[in-house]
Amino acid sequence: MTSGSIFAVFDPAGPYAGSITTLAWVLIAMFVAVLAVVIAALWIALRGSGRLKARLGGTRAIWIGGIGFPVVVLTALLVYGLTLTRHLTAPMPQDAMRVRITGEMWWWRVAYLDPSGRPFMLDANELHIPAGRPVLLELESNDVIHSFWVPRLSGKLDMVPGRRNTLPIQADGPGVFAGQCAEYCGGPHALMGFVVIAHEPAAFDRMMAARRAPRPVPDERGRQLFRSTGCAACHRIAGTEANGMAGPDLTHVGSRRSLGAGILPNNRGTLAGWIGDSQAIKPGNRMPPYKTLSAADLQALAAYLEARK
Incomplete structure (x- = not known):
C-alpha cells in the first residue's frame, strides 16, 4: 500500500491527476524558458553593446516580444491545456460510483x-x-x-x-x-x-x-454511556437510537485509519483521549471536552466505539 502521509503532488496515481501533473510540468518548463528570456533581455539592457540595446528597444522587438510572443505562447498553452484536461469534464459512465x-x-x-x-x-x-x-x-x-x-x-x-x-x-x-x-x-x-x-x-x-450487514452491539456499559453523556445528540450510529447529525457518523468509526480528520491514529487510547479532551488535541473543533468522565468511563466508551467496524 502506498503511504498517504506525504502530499506527493507530482506523483499521480490516476488518470485525472496524471493530466493535471503533465500540464503543471509544461507550465513550469514554460516559466523557466520565459524567465531565461527575461534575464537575457535584462543582461542586454544593463551590459550589452549599444547595438544590442538599440535592437532590444526597437519597434520590431517590442511588437514581437511584447505582443506576438505572449499571444502565440498563451494561445498554444490554452489549447493544449484544454485538450489535455478535457476528460475532467467529460460525462461519467452511468454506472459510475x-x-x-x-x-x-x-x-x-x-x-x-x-x-x-x-x-x-x-x-x-x-x-x-x-x-x-x-x-x-x-x-x-x-x-x-x-x-x-x-x-x-x-x-x-x-x-x-x-x-x-x-x-x-x-x-x-x-x-x-x-x-x-x-x-x-x-x-x-x-x-x-x-x-x-x-x-x-x-x-x-x-x-x-x-x-x-447487521452486527451485534457489544459492551452494554459503553452503549449506556454513549446515550447518557449526550453523544447520541450529535452523532449517529446506524441500527441504534443514536441519530445525531451535528458531528461525524460513528457507525464504522472503529475501522477508520485516523481520528479528528486525519490527525491521530485510531486506537482505543487515542479514542479515549479524544473523547476526554479533544480541544487539547485540535483546538477550536466543535466537540466539547468531557473532563468529568473517569478513566474507566473513557475506556468503556472507547471500547464501544472501537468495536464499531
Whole structure:
C-alpha cells in the first residue's frame, strides 16, 4: 500500500491527476524558458553593446516580444491545456460510483449514494473506492468555503455553500492517498485532513457488503454511556437510537485509519483521549471536552466505539 502521509503532488496515481501533473510540468518548463528570456533581455539592457540595446528597444522587438510572443505562447498553452484536461469534464459512465462529500468545520461528511442519488451509507473523513474505476464526487459545504484536494488522484475543487460541484477521481491501483482542505476555512483549518483508500475491486465489494450487514452491539456499559453523556445528540450510529447529525457518523468509526480528520491514529487510547479532551488535541473543533468522565468511563466508551467496524 502506498503511504498517504506525504502530499506527493507530482506523483499521480490516476488518470485525472496524471493530466493535471503533465500540464503543471509544461507550465513550469514554460516559466523557466520565459524567465531565461527575461534575464537575457535584462543582461542586454544593463551590459550589452549599444547595438544590442538599440535592437532590444526597437519597434520590431517590442511588437514581437511584447505582443506576438505572449499571444502565440498563451494561445498554444490554452489549447493544449484544454485538450489535455478535457476528460475532467467529460460525462461519467452511468454506472459510475457516486459519493457526496460535505465540508464541515473542520471535518468531512461522507455519504455513499445509490443509483438514484440517495445516501445508503454514511462515514466521515475517509473514502473507500475500487481501484481502476472512476468515481464521481459531489462536493458541498454546510458552512463556509472549503476546498477538496487529494493531489495524487485529481485536482482540487472548491466546496461552496448552497452549490454542488462535481469532481471525478480514480486510482490506478490499491493504495492510501492523503487529502487536505485547500481553502482557509478558519480555526483548525490546517488540521482538516482526508484520506482515500483504494481497494482491489473484489475486496472493495466484500468490504461494502460487510459494512451493510447487521452486527451485534457489544459492551452494554459503553452503549449506556454513549446515550447518557449526550453523544447520541450529535452523532449517529446506524441500527441504534443514536441519530445525531451535528458531528461525524460513528457507525464504522472503529475501522477508520485516523481520528479528528486525519490527525491521530485510531486506537482505543487515542479514542479515549479524544473523547476526554479533544480541544487539547485540535483546538477550536466543535466537540466539547468531557473532563468529568473517569478513566474507566473513557475506556468503556472507547471500547464501544472501537468495536464499531
